Amino acid sequence: MIEGTSDNFENEVLKAEGLVLVDFNADWCGPCQMMKPVVEAFGEEHKDVKVVSVNIDDEEELSDSYEVSTIPCLVLFKDGKEVAREIGVISPKKLAKMLEK
Amino acid sequence: MQDKIYDVIVIGAGMAGLTAAIYAVRANKKVLVLEGKTHGGQIITTFHIANYPGLPKVSGVDLMNSVYNQAKELGAEIEYAEVMKVKDEGEFKSVITEDFEDGSDEGKYLARTVIIATGSSERKLGLENEEKMTGRGISYCATCDGGFYKDKPVAVVGGGNTALYDALYLADVASKVYLVHRRNEFRGDAFLVDKLKTKENVEFVLESVPVKLIGEKKIEGLEVENLSHEKRTLTVDGIFVAVGRVPATEIFTKLKKDEGGYIEAGEDCHTNIDGVFVAGDCRTKNLRQLVTASGDGAVAATEAVHYLG
Numbered sequence: 294m295i296e297g298t299s300d301n302f303e304n305e306v307l308k309a310e311g312l313v314l315v316d317f318n319a320d321w322c323g324p325c326q327m328m329k330p331v332v333e334a335f336g337e338e339h340k341d342v343k344v345v346s347v348n349i350d351d352e353e354e355l356s357d358s359y360e361v362s363t364i365p366c367l368v369l370f371k372d373g374k375e376v377a378r379e380i381g382v383i384s385p386k387k388l389a390k391m392l393e394k
Numbered sequence: 395m396q397d398k399i400y401d402v403i404v405i406g407a408g409m410a411g412l413t414a415a416i417y418a419v420r421a422n423k424k425v426l427v428l429e430g431k432t433h434g435g436q437i438i439t440t441f442h443i444a445n446y447p448g449l450p451k452v453s454g455v456d457l458m459n460s461v462y463n464q465a466k467e468l469g470a471e472i473e474y475a476e477v478m479k480v481k482d483e484g485e486f487k488s489v490i491t492e493d494f495e496d497g498s499d500e501g502k503y504l505a506r507t508v509i510i511a512t513g514s515s516e517r518k519l520g521l522e523n524e525e526k527m528t529g530r531g532i533s534y535c536a537t538c539d540g541g542f543y544k545d546k547p548v549a550v551v552g553g554g555n556t557a558l559y560d561a562l563y564l565a566d567v568a569s570k571v572y573l574v575h576r577r578n579e580f581r582g583d584a585f586l587v588d589k590l591k592t593k594e595n596v597e598f599v600l601e602s603v604p605v606k607l608i609g610e611k612k613i614e615g616l617e618v619e620n621l622s623h624e625k626r627t628l629t630v631d632g633i634f635v636a637v638g639r640v641p642a643t644e645i646f647t648k649l650k651k652d653e654g655g656y657i658e659a660g661e662d663c664h665t666n667i668d669g670v671f672v673a674g675d676c677r678t679k680n681l682r683q684l685v686t687a688s689g690d691g692a693v694a695a696t697e698a699v700h701y702l703g
Contacts, residue, residue, distance in 0.1 A: 322538060323438040323455045331432060350541075360612055362542045362632065363529035380529035382432040384474040386492070 294333060297347040299354050305345055307373040312342040312392070317356055317366040319349050324382045325365040332367070335388050342392070367391070400426045402698050403489050403505035404470075405477050406642075408435020409684050410674025411511030412461045413691025414698075415470035418509075421699040426503060427465070428491060430476030434458035435513050436675070437684055439535055446684055457684075475501065479645060480508055482667055507698040510649075510657060510665075511673045511691065512642040514682075519551065519635055521607050531613020536560035536634045543632045545569045549616050551604055552636035553577055558586035560636050565593040572628045574599045574618055599628070607633070641676040652678050663694035671698055 295305055297315060306313045316332050318325035336344035349356040349364060359368060359375075369377040369391050377394040379387065402418045404411045407429035418425045427433075437443065437454040446452060466472060475491035486504045493501030516534035518524055524532060533539040536550070540563055547570040550561045558580065561573045573590065578600050580587050590596050601621045608615035608627060616628045641655045650658040650666040656679075657672040659665050665672050673690035675682045 321441060323434075323441065323453065324432075324538070326455045327432040327434055327438050327458075356542075360530060362531060362612075363533055363535075363539050366529060378529075382434075382438075384429070384431055384476070386474060 295345045297345040298352055306370055310372055313370040314342055315345045315347055315368045317347045317349050317361045317364055322364050327382055328365045331385055399504045400424050401702055402507050404509045404511055406511035406513055407433035408513050410687040410691040412465045413688040414509045414673055414695040415465040417692050417695035419469045425470045427470055427472045428477050429474055433462045507669045507701055509671045509673055509694045513675045514639040514641045517638045517640045519604055523607050527607055527613055532633050534635050536563050540564050540567050543568045546631040548632040549574055549628050549630045550634045553580045555582040557636035558582040560634050561590055565596050571596045572599050574602055576603045643676050663690055663697055669701055
């Protein structure tokens with residue numbers, strides 16, 4: 294999983310072709326810790342989707358600009374544009390369903 | 395189909411459900427746990443659990459990952475699929491999940507006994523756009539999301555201890571906290587109310603109910619109405635909802651429940667349907683804690699094992 298920062302976000306996400314899943318999370322957030330292995334397994338299974346993890350405490354500006362106000366928050370980008378968003382803990386199946394949108 | 399027949403199907407992988415699974419597999423039963431989200435249940439939002447005997451300061455996540463691994467290593471199967479329906483067909487109960495489609499075997503399981511351990515979820519305000527605005531200004535967990543509202547005005551809705559603790563926590567983070575409560579007095583502890591009264595940035599908005607969420611893309615305000623039907627708009631960036639919890643029992647239409655929706659059962663965890671047991675927060679009881687959830691899990695599994703004979 295790539296660590297997303299305000300320095301690399303443009304190149305890794307906004308200018309990236311295809312699908313990028315951004316996982317906004319924090320160390321102190323229990324539900325985020327539960328989602329982490331789910332997101333990692335998703336990345337293993339879907340090699341065509343780039344997975345980026347953003348720590349909201351380190352990257353306040355990034356989470357602000359995407360109006361993240363509840364975590365865990367998963368945002369799916371296609372060719373740099375947001376196409377789907379899920380908040381809270383979700384099952385692996387629901388995560389995979391984000392791709393259908 | 396044979397491989398989809400279980401002695402015990404547990405619905406819900408929180409503390410009650412996973413403990414039930416541990417007890418049932420240790421009694422040599424074939425056990426499946428079905429979970430619609432992630433394992434762990436409500437306690438995973440707690441950073442430090444202070445009252446679980448023998449494990450002071452354990453985190454909810456660490457404790458529940460450990461319980462999950464224990465259940466799995468002992469031989470319980472765990473699948474992530476939301477249960478949509480349970481049908482009593484005599485000797486077997488059929489359990490239908492979100493994966494079920496007519497004519498397929500997918501998403502359908504048979505169980506000789508079912509243990510319901512679905513827990514509860516936050517009660518919603520019931521206002522228009524509430525779901526859409528969740529994560530865009532509406533939150534049900536102040537300690538999870540409070541940090542996003544540093545130096546911004548927020549509202550807390552509710553009158554119990556959760557609401558009072560949320561308001562206290564947020565008073566140190568947010569620029570202003572409106573505490574909106576439909577009554578003149580609080581259900582929560584008096585010392586918390588006294589403490590809140592000492593906070594300069596906390597304003598009590600009493601005898602008032604939320605009537606409208608303001609904002610298109612994100613929350614910009616909350617309209618409230620008081621007993622004299624006077625309306626007022628509170629300018630806030632965040633709304634923290636703490637108006638209690640509701641048991642996740644809607645799909646169990648044939649079971650006897652109390653007026654709050656909790657499934658009726660005594661300490662033996664038997665429901666009104668033979669072979670169906672209930673454990674944890676969704677059962678009628680006075681104390682909903684981790685220890686009582688695991689206690690229920692053990693009892694329900696043992697009763698299910700007795701029932702199986």
